[in-house]
Amino acid sequence: MNKTIAVLAGDGIGPEVMEQTIRVLNTIEKKFNHQFEVLQGLIGGSAYDKFGTHFPEATKFICQRSHAILFGSVGGPVNESHHEKWKNCEKNSILSLRKEFQFSSNIRPAKVYAELKDICPLKDSIIKNGIDIVIVRELLGDIYFGEHRTYIENQLRKAIDTAEYDEKQIEIVAHQSFKLALMRKNKVTSVDKANVLDTSKLWREVLTEIGKQYPTVTLEHMLVDNCAMQFFINPCQFDVIVTANLFGDILSDAAAAFPGSLGLMPSASFNEKGFGLFEPSGGSAPDIAGKNIANPIAQIMSLAMLLRQSFELIEEASCIENAVQKALQAGYRTCDISANKTETVTTEEMTNRIIEFI
Template sequence: MNKKIAVLPGDGIGPEVMEQAIQVLRCIEKKFNHQFEINFAHVGGAAYEKFGSHFPESTKFVCQKADAILFGSVGGPISESHLAKWKDCEKNSILSLRKEFQFSSNIRPAKVYPELKDICPLKDSIIKNGIDIVIVRELLGDVYFGEHRTFIENQLRKASDLCEYNEKQIETVAHQSFKIALGRNRKVTSVDKANVLDTSKLWREVVAEVGKQYPTVTLEHMLVDNCAMQFFINPSQFDVIVTTNLFGDILSDAAAAFPGSLGLMPSASFNENGFALYEPSGGSAPDIASKNIANPIAQIMSLAMLLRHSFELVEEAQCIENAIQKTLQAGYRTSDICIDKEKAVTTEQMTQQILYFM
């Protein structure tokens, strides 16, 4: 197989964990006789330094010519957020990418590895049946893209944010969630606030219509406040969750607590044509950048998702996932997932063990 991958390392820990993912990709090439064309491009603060833009035209061109995008992270220290290099960095880079390529669905798995159950904040009695959830979040609608107003009315400051959805937006993300469920435990939980919001009433109606096209998948509807509670009293009941942009933003961040570290959380964003961007769910973590202590697993798992979903290389993706599992079973831990910090391995050491088990 010969495919083009746009690689955007970005800022902070992005370049160092991306380097580890590329080593894993090269191993896959050799092991399975593939050839991938890797084209690096600048994004975020790194791009601003060179081009005066967080998402320059040259980077856009590289992404347009690629079969998939592997993204690192962007952003700098909070104390420097007022500087031009970092001001609106995330908005101008990752949000611009989403808009440019119309990424409409965000896929974020949340899994508790049995070997790491001690760092999960939930009680053993709650996680005994395992936690393995995929959250599918709509990305192009909701209050994020509606009209935003701040104004004075009757001598009082007032603000409004318009939440809008059309049926096409809902259909797209609903199909994505049902297709994912077909390859898992065939259950979709659609999360909304249909007892209050008209957008949620439309959401529930359209998801139900799409669900009829997938008769082997069980569909249930759940109000978002109940879902937030169920997350922490019975998370094992969930398989695939599909929800709106706002609710998905909140719930996926809450689900990030299950594994015990953002360093274990990959994600993917798809457009309607199947083109996708893959990235770790955590940020650029500038406080630990260049210290060789960042956890590379989320970036490597993002690569595995790329191989599985964009290139349909299931065996290759499983090879990476199995190697990560074996590495954790063997007791290797970076500092973010290590209870005894003195026994933590480095970024590079963690990757070397993963490569060993591949």
């Protein structure tokens, strides 16, 4: 297979974990006789240093001519957020990418590895059957994109935030979730607030209609407040969760607590045409950048998602996923996932072990 990948490492730990991930890509390339053209682009603070903008045209061009985007992380130290280099860096980078390529759905897995149960905050009795959830979040509608207004009325400060959805927006993310369920356990849980919100009533109607096109997939509806409670009472019941932008933002961050570290959590965003961006769920972590201690697993697993979902290279993606699991089974830990902080491996060493298992 010949494919082109836009690689945007970004800032902080982005470049070092991306470097290790490209080593994994090269290993897969040789093992399975593929050819991947990697096009490196600047984004975030690193782009600002050269171009004076966080998302330069040169980077946009690289993305446009690629089959998928592998993204690192952007942003700088909190105490420097007022500097021009870092001001609105995340917004101008990742949100601009989402707008430019109309990424309409975000997919975020949350898996508790059996080998890492000790760092999951939930009791063994709750996670005994394992947690392996994928949250599909709609990205282009809802309250984030409606009217936002603050004003004075009758000498009182008032504010309005308008949530809007049309059926097309919902249909796109519905199909995404059902197709994903077909590759997993054939179950979709649609989360809404249909007992109160008209947008949720429409959401539920459209999900039900689309669900009829996937007869082998079980669809259930759940109110968001109940879902939040079920997350911590019986998370093992969930497989694919699909929900609106606001609810997805909150629930996916809550689910991020399950694995015990953001360094284990990949994610992907897709547009209606299937073009995808793949990135770790965590941030740029500038406090540990350059120390060779960052966990590369989220970035490496983002690569596995790219191979599986953009290139349909199922065996290759499974090979990476299995290698990560074997490295964890063998006891290798970066500092963020180690119960004993004195027995850890570096970013490079963890990658070495993963590559050996590949």
